[in-house]
Amino acid sequence: xxxxxxxxxxxxxxxxxxxxxxxxxxxxxxxxxxxxxxxxxxxxxxxxxxxxxxxxxxxxxxxxxxxxxxxxxxxxxxxxxxxxxxxxxxxxxxxxxxxxxxxxxxxxxxxxxxxxxxxxxxxxxxxxxxxxxxxxxxxxxxxxxxxxxxxxxxxxxxxxxxxxxxxxxxxxxxxxxxxxxxxxxxxxxxxxxxxxxxxxxxxxxxxxxxxxxxxxxxxxxxxxxxxxxxxxxxxxxxxxxxxxxxxxxxxxxxx
Amino acid sequence: xxxxxxxxxxxxxxxxxxxxxxxxxxxxxxxxxxxxxxxxxxxxxxxxxxxxxxxxxxxxxxxxxxxxxxxxxxxxxxxxxxxxxxxxxxxxxxxxxxxxxxxxxxxxxxxxxxxxxxxxxxxxxxxxxxxxxxxxxxxxxxxxxxxxxxxxxxxxxxxxxxxxxxxxxxxxxxxxxxxxxxxxxxxxxxxxxxxxxxxxxxxxxxxxxxxxxxxxxxxxxxxxxxxxxxxxxxxxxxxxxxxxxxxxxxxxxxxxxxxxxxxxxxxx
Numbered sequence: 001x002x003x004x005x006x007x008x009x010x011x012x013x014x015x016x017x018x019x020x021x022x023x024x025x026x027x028x029x030x031x032x033x034x035x036x037x038x039x040x041x042x043x044x045x046x047x048x049x050x051x052x053x054x055x056x057x058x059x060x061x062x063x064x065x066x067x068x069x070x071x072x073x074x075x076x077x078x079x080x081x082x083x084x085x086x087x088x089x090x091x092x093x094x095x096x097x098x099x100x101x102x103x104x105x106x107x108x109x110x111x112x113x114x115x116x117x118x119x120x121x122x123x124x125x126x127x128x129x130x131x132x133x134x135x136x137x138x139x140x141x142x143x144x145x146x147x148x149x150x151x152x153x154x155x156x157x158x159x160x161x162x163x164x165x166x167x168x169x170x171x172x173x174x175x176x177x178x179x180x181x182x183x184x185x186x187x188x189x190x191x192x193x194x195x196x197x198x199x200x201x202x203x204x205x206x207x208x209x210x211x212x213x214x215x216x217x218x219x220x221x222x223x224x225x226x227x228x229x230x231x232x233x234x235x236x237x238x239x240x241x242x243x244x245x246x247x248x249x250x251x252x253x254x255x
Numbered sequence: 256x257x258x259x260x261x262x263x264x265x266x267x268x269x270x271x272x273x274x275x276x277x278x279x280x281x282x283x284x285x286x287x288x289x290x291x292x293x294x295x296x297x298x299x300x301x302x303x304x305x306x307x308x309x310x311x312x313x314x315x316x317x318x319x320x321x322x323x324x325x326x327x328x329x330x331x332x333x334x335x336x337x338x339x340x341x342x343x344x345x346x347x348x349x350x351x352x353x354x355x356x357x358x359x360x361x362x363x364x365x366x367x368x369x370x371x372x373x374x375x376x377x378x379x380x381x382x383x384x385x386x387x388x389x390x391x392x393x394x395x396x397x398x399x400x401x402x403x404x405x406x407x408x409x410x411x412x413x414x415x416x417x418x419x420x421x422x423x424x425x426x427x428x429x430x431x432x433x434x435x436x437x438x439x440x441x442x443x444x445x446x447x448x449x450x451x452x453x454x455x456x457x458x459x460x461x462x463x464x465x466x467x468x469x470x471x472x473x474x475x476x477x478x479x480x481x482x483x484x485x486x487x488x489x490x491x492x493x494x495x496x497x498x499x500x501x502x503x504x505x506x507x508x509x510x511x512x513x514x515x516x517x518x519x520x521x522x523x
Contacts, residue, residue, distance in 0.1 A: 067359055099378055099427050100385075104322050107374060115412065116362060119354065126355050148423040148493075157370065160419030161412045164400065168408035169354045171454050243403075 002235040004029035007081040009074065011035040011064060011121060012091030014042030016190035017140060020223020021088050021230045022046050026055035028231045030086065033077035034059045037091065056081075064091050064117035065109070074124040084128040086234045089118040090140040094155040107154050114158035119165055122180070126173065135178035136234045139166055140226065141245070143186045143253045159184075163245060170243030179242040183229050186249025187214075188221040216251035257485045259284035261340040264329075264380060266290045266319055266372060269297045270345050272395075275473035277301040279481055280341075286311040288332055288339065290319060311336055319346075319372035325379045338383040341484045344373045344394045344417075349410045349449055362409050369413035370420070377424050377435070385431035391484050392428070392435040394421055395476065398499050400439050405455030414439075418495050425493025434492040436483055441499020443471045463511040465500040 008025045012018035014036035022032050023046065032050060034057050036043035043059045050057040058080050062073040078084050092114040095106055122137055129135025145159035162182060169180040198204035212218045229248055232238065247253060263280055267273070268289035277287065281304065291298055295314035305312045313332045317324040329339065348368045352361055373394055384390025399407075400414035421437040428435055442465070447458040462470045479498055482488055497503060 099424060100382060102374075102378060104320075104375070107371065111366070111371070115416070116359070116366075119357075119362065119412075120359070122354060123357075145419065148419065148426045150423075150426055153420065153423040153427065154374070156419040156423045157374070157416040160400075161370075161416035164403065164411040164415030165354075165408070167403040168405070168411050171403050171405050172354050172408070 001029035002237070003086070003231065006030045006085040006234070007033070007077070007083055008086035008088060008234065009033035009035065009077050009084055009125070010088040010090060011117075012037075013046050014039035017185060017188055017223045017226045018088070018090040019046045020225075020227040021090060021140075022057070022227075023049055023053070024224060024227025024231045025086065025088075025234060026050040026053055026057065028235070029055075030234070031056040031058075031081045033057070033081070033084075035073060035091065036061055037063055064121065065112045067120050070117070070120045071124050074121070074128070078128050083132060084125050085132065085134070086136045086138070087121060087125045088138045088140065088230055089121050091117065092140070092155075092158070094152050096151050099153050102154065110152070110154040111158060114155065115161045115165070118162055122165075122169055126176070126178070129178045130176045133177045135173075135176070136238075137169065137173075137178060137180040138230050138233050139180070139182040140230075141182045141184045143184050143247060143249050145182075145184055145245070147253060166245070167243045174242060179238065181233055181241060181244045181246065183226060183233070184245055184247045184249070185226050186221055186247075186252040188223060188226065190223060214252055214255065215249075216255065219250065221248070221250055256284035257481065258341070261285050261484070262288065262337045263341040263343060263484070264288040264290075264339040264376070265343040265345055266376065267292070267346040268301070268314075269293050270347070272345065272473040272476055273298060274301050275477045276343070276345070276480060278304055279477040280484070281305050281308055281310045283481060285341070286336055288313045288315060288336060290315050290317065292316060319376055320367040322375050322379065325375050329379055329383065338387065339380040339390070340384070340387075341391045342376060342380045342393070343480060344376060344392075346372055347395065347397060347410075349407050351407050352409045354408050357409060365409040366413050366416075369410070370416045373417055374420055377420065377428075381424065381428050381431075381433060384433045385428065388432040390428070390433040391488075392424065392433065393480055393483050394437040395480070396437045396439050396495070398439050398441045398497060398503050400437070400495065402457065402503060403455070404450045405452035405457070406450050421495060422493045429492050434483075434488065436488075436491055436493065437495040438476070438479055438483070439495050439497045439499070440476060441465075441471060441497065441502040443473070460511060460513060461502070463513040464505055465502050466504075466512070467500060468512050469500065471498065471500055
C-alpha cells in the first residue's frame, strides 16, 4: 500500500486506461476522484470496482474543454477528500479523420481537450500541491508523441505538445516539490474490439505467435499495465524523477 | 537556378529572417506568395529586390488559422502566380508565459499562430501539391521542440506539436510525393533576451555554448531552407533537423570556449 492516505484525481476514469489507473491507485490505498464526461455508467463501474477493494472514491463530471468546469472538478475533489496529491491527466479524444478532411472545429475540439485540458488540469491542482509542498502529476500520452498515427494528425500533435508541457512544467513546478512525468502507452486493449476467445490451445498458440510480430513480449497492453506504472510514479519512490517520458508498449514501437 | 519557376508560399514574411530567405530563394528563381501582417509595408526592400530581379510576388494578409481564408486566398492568387510548390512556415510567436499563471486567451493565441496555422496551411497547400504529386513543406521550428525554455511554456508546447505535425504529414503527404520537414533552429543573435528565464540558465553566455562560438544567423537558416526546398533533399522526409551549431549538446558543466578575462594590470 504505497499510496495510503494520498488523494488522486484521474481524468477520463470511466473507461479504458483511466479506469485501469484509478483501480490500481485505489489498490495502493489512494482515495480516488473519478472524473468522466460522457461515460456515466463507466464511472459508476469504476467506483463499484474500487468499493470491492474496500477503497474510497468520488465521482465528478466535467468537460475538460472548459476551464471553469476543470476548476470546479478539482475543487470538488479537494474539498471532499482534503487536498490533492496526485493528478493523472488521461482524458483525451481521438478522431479518425485524415488531414485533408480535418475541419477547423474538429481540430479545436481535439486540441482543446487533449492539450489545453491537460495544461488547465495541471494549473488547477498547483495551489493544492503547493500548499502541501509536494505533488505528483502524471500525464498519459502515447507512443504517438513520437511516432505519427496515420489515423489522426491532430491527436499526434497533442501528444507531441504534451511532451513539452511535461518538460516545462517539470522545471517550473520543481520548486514546489511537484514532479511532472508522462507515460507513453502503445496499443492497449480497452475491451472495445470484439475478440472471441480462442477455440482451443492450438488457436491460442497461433494467436500468441502472431502477436509477437507486433509485441515482442507476446501480448497487447492492458489498462492495468498503465495503472501499475502510474501507481509507481505516484509513489514516494520516484521523488527524483521529473520531466521523464516512460514508453510502455511491450516493445511494440521497436518493431 | 535550383527553384526556377517554383512558387514559394511563406508565412510571416515580416519576420527578421524574411528578407534573407526571400532574397536567397529569389536568386534561385522562385516566385512568392507572402503572408504579411503589415500588408507588405515592412518588407518593401524585399519586394523591390524581387521586382528588380523579375520575380513575381503576391502579398497577402489572411488569418492562417482559418481553413476558409487560406483556401480562398490560394484559389484567388493561383491564376496569376500558380499553385504552391514550396510552403515555408516561418511563424514563431514567443510570449512569456508560465504554466502556473498563463491565461487561456494567451495559450490559444500562441497555439493558433504557431501551430494551428501550420496545420491549416499544410492541409490546404497539401491538396494543391497532392494534385501535382510534388511539393515541399518546411516548418521553421525551434530547439524548444525538445528543450524547455523555462520562460515561455506555450511556445515549447507549440513547437512540440509541430514536430508531430511534420511526422504525421510526412507520412500522409509522402504518399503524394510531398516531403515535409522541420528545422529546429537554435540560438541566433537576440535569443538571450527572447528567453530570459528565472529557472534555466540555458541562454547565459549562449554564444560560447555553441562549440565553435560562432552564433548562427539568417544565412545559415536560408542555406538549409534552400537545400530542403531543392531536389537534393528528395530523400529527406519527416525529419526534424537541429540547426544550432551543437548548442543543445551540453550537459551541466560546459567546457565553454569562453575567452579568459584579461587582467587590467599590464605586467612589464
